[in-house]
Amino acid sequence: MSAGRYAFGHHSDRRTAAMICFLMLLLQLQLSISAGVIEMPSYSWETQKDVNAQRDAHAIMEAAFSSRSAYERLAYMTDTFGPRLSGSTALELALNWTKEEILSDGLSVQEEPVKVPCWVRGKEYATLRSPRVKNVRIAGLGGSIGTPNGEPLIAKVLVVSSFDELEARKNEIEGHVVVYNEEYEGYSTTISYRLTGAQRAEKYGAVAALVRSVSPFGLKTVHTGSSNTASIPTAAITKEDAQMFSRMQARGQDIEIELYMEAHTLPDQMSRNLIIEIKGAKEPDEVIVFGGHMDSWDIADGAMDDGAGAYVCWEAMRLINSLGLKPRRTIRAVLFVNEENGAMGGQQYYQNHVNEVNLTSIAIETDEGNFSPYGISFSGSDEARTLLTNMGQELLAHIGAGNVTGDDYGTDISYMCEQGVPCGSLKTLDPRIGDYANNPCLGFSNPPYPEPDMGKSAYFWYHHTEADTIDKLSPEQLQHCAAALAVWTFSIANLHSLLPR
Numbered sequence: 001m002s003a004g005r006y007a008f009g010h011h012s013d014r015r016t017a018a019m020i021c022f023l024m025l026l027l028q029l030q031l032s033i034s035a036g037v038i039e040m041p042s043y044s045w046e047t048q049k050d051v052n053a054q055r056d057a058h059a060i061m062e063a064a065f066s067s068r069s070a071y072e073r074l075a076y077m078t079d080t081f082g083p084r085l086s087g088s089t090a091l092e093l094a095l096n097w098t099k100e101e102i103l104s105d106g107l108s109v110q111e112e113p114v115k116v117p118c119w120v121r122g123k124e125y126a127t128l129r130s131p132r133v134k135n136v137r138i139a140g141l142g143g144s145i146g147t148p149n150g151e152p153l154i155a156k157v158l159v160v161s162s163f164d165e166l167e168a169r170k171n172e173i174e175g176h177v178v179v180y181n182e183e184y185e186g187y188s189t190t191i192s193y194r195l196t197g198a199q200r201a202e203k204y205g206a207v208a209a210l211v212r213s214v215s216p217f218g219l220k221t222v223h224t225g226s227s228n229t230a231s232i233p234t235a236a237i238t239k240e241d242a243q244m245f246s247r248m249q250a251r252g253q254d255i256e257i258e259l260y261m262e263a264h265t266l267p268d269q270m271s272r273n274l275i276i277e278i279k280g281a282k283e284p285d286e287v288i289v290f291g292g293h294m295d296s297w298d299i300a301d302g303a304m305d306d307g308a309g310a311y312v313c314w315e316a317m318r319l320i321n322s323l324g325l326k327p328r329r330t331i332r333a334v335l336f337v338n339e340e341n342g343a344m345g346g347q348q349y350y351q352n353h354v355n356e357v358n359l360t361s362i363a364i365e366t367d368e369g370n371f372s373p374y375g376i377s378f379s380g381s382d383e384a385r386t387l388l389t390n391m392g393q394e395l396l397a398h399i400g401a402g403n404v405t406g407d408d409y410g411t412d413i414s415y416m417c418e419q420g421v422p423c424g425s426l427k428t429l430d431p432r433i434g435d436y437a438n439n440p441c442l443g444f445s446n447p448p449y450p451e452p453d454m455g456k457s458a459y460f461w462y463h464h465t466e467a468d469t470i471d472k473l474s475p476e477q478l479q480h481c482a483a484a485l486a487v488w489t490f491s492i493a494n495l496h497s498l499l500p501r
Contacts, residue, residue: 043383043384043387043497043499043500044386044387044390045386045387045390045391045394046390047496048387048495048496048497049391049394049491049494049495050328050491050494050495050496053391053394053395053491053494054394054395056323056325056487056490056491056494057395057396057487057490057491059323059325060319060320060323060325060483060486060487060490061399061483061487063319063322063323064315064319064479064480064482064483064486065476065479065480065483067315067479068475068479069315069318069479070308070311070312070314070315070475070478070479070481070482071470071473071474071475071478071479072475073101073311073314074303074307074308074311074470074473074478075470077094077097077098077307077311078301078302078303078307078469078470079301079470080094080097081093081094081097082301083296083297083298083299083300083301083302084294084295084296084302085119085295085296085297085298085340085341086116086117086118086119086269086271086295086337086338086340086341086342086344087116087117087118087119087120087266087268087269087271088118088298091271091294091295091337092271094294095271095272095274095294095335095337098274098294098310098314098335099111099274102274102276102314105318105321105322106321107276107278107317107318107321108276108277108278108279109274109275109276109277110274110275110277111272111273111274111275112272112273112275112348112349112352113270113271113272113348114270114271114272114273114337114338114344114345114348115268115269115270115271115344115348116268116269116270116271116337116338116342116344116345117265117268117338117341117342117344118265118266118267118268118269119142119143119263119264119265119266119341120262120263120264120265120266121140121262121263121298121299122146122261122262122263122264123260123262124138124139124140124235124260124261124262124263125138125259125260126138126210126235126237126257126258126259126260127257127258128255128256128257129154129256129257129258130253130254130255130256131248131253131254131255136237136241136257137220137222137237137238137241138210138222138235138236138237138259138261139222139223139224139235139236139299140224140233140234140235140236140261140263141194141198141211141224141225141226141227141234141235141236142224142225142226142227142297142340142341143226143227143228143229143265143341144198144227144230144233144234144235144261144263145230145231145232145233145261145263145264146233146261146262146263146264147208147233147259147260147261150262151260152258152259152260153177153207153208153233153258153259153260154256154257154258154259155175155176155177155207155208155256155257155259156175156176156177156254156255156256156257157176157177157178157179157245157249157255157256157257158172158173158176158177158178158179158206158249159178159179159180159181159242159245159246159249159255160178160179160180160181161180161181161182161183161246162182163192163193163200166178166200166201166204170203170204171204173201173204173205173206174204174205174206175205175207176205176206176207177206177207177208177209177210177257177259178197178201178206178208178209178210179209179210179211179212179237179242179245180193180197180209180210180211180212180242181212181242181243181245181246182211182212184214184215184216186453186455186456187214187454187455187456187460187463188455189455190214191214191225193211193212193214194211194214194225194226194227194236195226195227195228196227196228197209197211197227197234198227198228198230198232198233198234199228199229199230201232202230202231202232206232207232208232208233208234208235208259209230209232209233209234209235210234210235210236210237210242210257210259211227211234211235211236211237212236212237212238212239212242212243213236213237213238213239213242213465214236214460214463215239215460215461215463215465216456216458216460216461217239217458217460217461218238218239218240219461219467220238220240221238221461221462221465221466221467222236222237222238222465223236223460223463223464223465224236224297224298224299224300224464224465225297225340225464226340226341233259233261233263235259235261271337271338271345272337273334273335273336273337273345273348273349274294274334274335275332275333275334275335276313276314276317276332276333276334276335277330277331277332277333278317278320278321278327278330278331278332279330280327280328280329280330280331280493281326281327281328282328282329283328283329283330284329284330285330285356285359286329286330286359286360286361286498287329287330287331287332287356287359287360287361288327288329288330288331288332288360288361288362288489288492288493289332289333289334289360289362289363289364289413289416290313290316290331290332290333290334290363290364290365290366290485290489291309291310291313291333291334291335291336291364291365291366291412291413292306292307292308292309292310292311292312292313292335292336292365292366292367293306293309293310293335293336293337293338293339293340293345293367293412294306294307294310294335294336294337295336295337295338295339295340295345296340296468297340297464299464299465299466300464300465300466300468301468301469301470302468303468303469303470303472303473304369304370304459304462304463304468304472304473305367305369305463305464305468306339306366306367308366308369308370308473308478308481309365309366309367309370309426310335310336311478312366312370312478312481312482312485313333313334313335313366313482313485314333314335315478315479315482315486316333316482316483316485316486316489317331317333317486319482319483319486320486320490325490327490327493327494328493328494328495329361329493329494330493331489331490331493334349334412336349336412339367339410339411339412343411343412343414345412346411346412346413346414346415347415349412349415350415350416350419354419357416357419357420357421359498360416360421361422361492361493361495361498361499362380362421362422362423362424362492362499363409363413363416363417363421363422363423363424364376364413364423364424364425364426364485364488364489365409365410365411365412365413365423365424365425365426366410366425366426366481366485367410367411367412367425368410368425368426368427368428368452368454368459369428369431369454369457369459370426370428370473370477370478370481371428371429371430371431371459371473371474371477371481372400372428372429372477372480373400373401373426373427373428373429373477373480373481373484373485374400374401374403374405374427374428374429374451374452375392375396375401375402375403375404375405375427375484376388376392376403376404376405376424376425376426376427376488377404377405377406377407377408377409377424377425377427378404378406378407378422378423378424379407379408379409379417379422379423379424380422380423380424380499380501381422381499381500381501383500384422384499384500384501385404387495387499387500388404388492388499389404391488391491391492392404392488395487395491396484396487396488399480399483399484401480401483401484401487403427403451405427405451405452406425406427406451408425409423409424409425410425420501422499422501426481426484426485427452427454428452428454428477428481429452430452430453430454430457430458430459431457431458431459431472432457432458
């Protein structure tokens with residue numbers, strides 16, 4: 001039982017000897033570096049890039065611009081299966097078809113099971129009863145409950161323009177339907193009314209909450225989305241109706257509304273992420289991850305949000321594979337589920353691959369529209385940002401997709417990002433100014449577009465609405481996005497080292 005002690009000496013003697021050895025090695029290393037014998041690794045683009053980077057990027061773009069694959073497949077999927085809310089049969093059928101098509105490309109695809117929530121809208125309507133009779137378009141917000149006892153609810157309306165006004169008028173709220181007629185100040189700011197409006201109103205006795213659609217523009221379109229759990233029903237209404245209610249209230253008119261909602265939540269259902277992978281030729285355990293999500297809201301075909309994001313990632317993998325390109329590291333495209341109302345796909349992916357956090361060079365998400373690509377955002381070290389900036393300018397500037405701007409990233413990859421993985425998001429132009437015909441594709445000059453501000457983009461004209469359909473997208477722009485993602489991911493996979501952290 002004491003053989004180790006007699007053979008190797010006392011523990012304290014061993015620790016002292018080890019410390020002396022460590023200090024000698026550290027001193028030797030410092031002297032070697034000072035003398036120029038050992039060079040610290042350089043993370044510049046010039047020292048890290050693959051010798052064939054430009055040739056491979058050109059081949060990818062040439063192949064992408066001669067195809068309409070992403071658009072044709074996305075059109076078939078959205079037309080055939082329609083809205084794909086988590087827990088729905090439509091989502092599972094769309095995943096089945098997508099998997100078979102991926103396999104037909106000769107790509108490797110795996111399924112990773114994900115338990116997802118199942119919220120059901122049911123029937124719903126709202127009717128203005130006073131000062132006139134009018135149908136009010138509504139869309140129940142995800143997670144809402146139905147009206148009490150499965151019966152219509154009839155109540156007076158109180159309109160507020162902000163949470164501050166809600167607080168100021170809290171003594172008037174009891175028994176009323178609170179209508180939020182908030183001004184749109186960008187998506188990330190204004191979304192708080194959709195998320196917490198019902199919770200805040202119920203504290204003061206509201207019987208329901210109606211929230212002006214979170215959008216900069218309205219054509220009588222109603223925008224759904226998630227809301228935080230509350231004990232009163234909550235729905236979105238159109239911008240036009242919210243403003244009408246405000247005008248009525250300002251005149252002193254009594255506003256009465258009838259609201260009926262069958263919204264309810266069923267037990268969780270099983271779904272799956274689809275994982276498309278091209279194994280690395282030299283460093284197969286090190287990975288580059290990118291992806292979009294397959295689910296959509298139940299009133300939306302989800303062509304923009306985010307069928308296009310998922311399918312351009314798939315198309316990027318198809319392009320790389322079809323050209324026979326062999327990445328140094330593994331490239332993995334993830335078609336996530338349940339981004340819209342739970343993000344369980346992103347959470348499950350992180351849990352399944354937590355052992356790869358330190359081996360993941362970068363994670364990129366595309367969930368801000370797939371119009372003309374501008375570049376990527378990046379959250380990571382300054383050294384890595386400089387490398388990526390130089391990479392983008394050399395390989396993608398001539399098609400307008402080589403910019404590195406901002407530091408945001410998407411919901412599905414956020415669990416990796418929070419653990420230190422360098423992260424980014426595909427940035428695209430506002431569709432109002434991103435017309436493909438005026439874009440710098442295939443040798444056209446690079447126009448002076450401003451940096452994208454997706455929070456105020458026309459993307460949010462269609463977001464979470466019935467208007468999110470395939471006709472809002474361009475075959476050329478989808479291929480442009482696929483080309484950009486393929487070049488970014490393949491070039492990062494071929495760097496000599498992982499991106500510095």
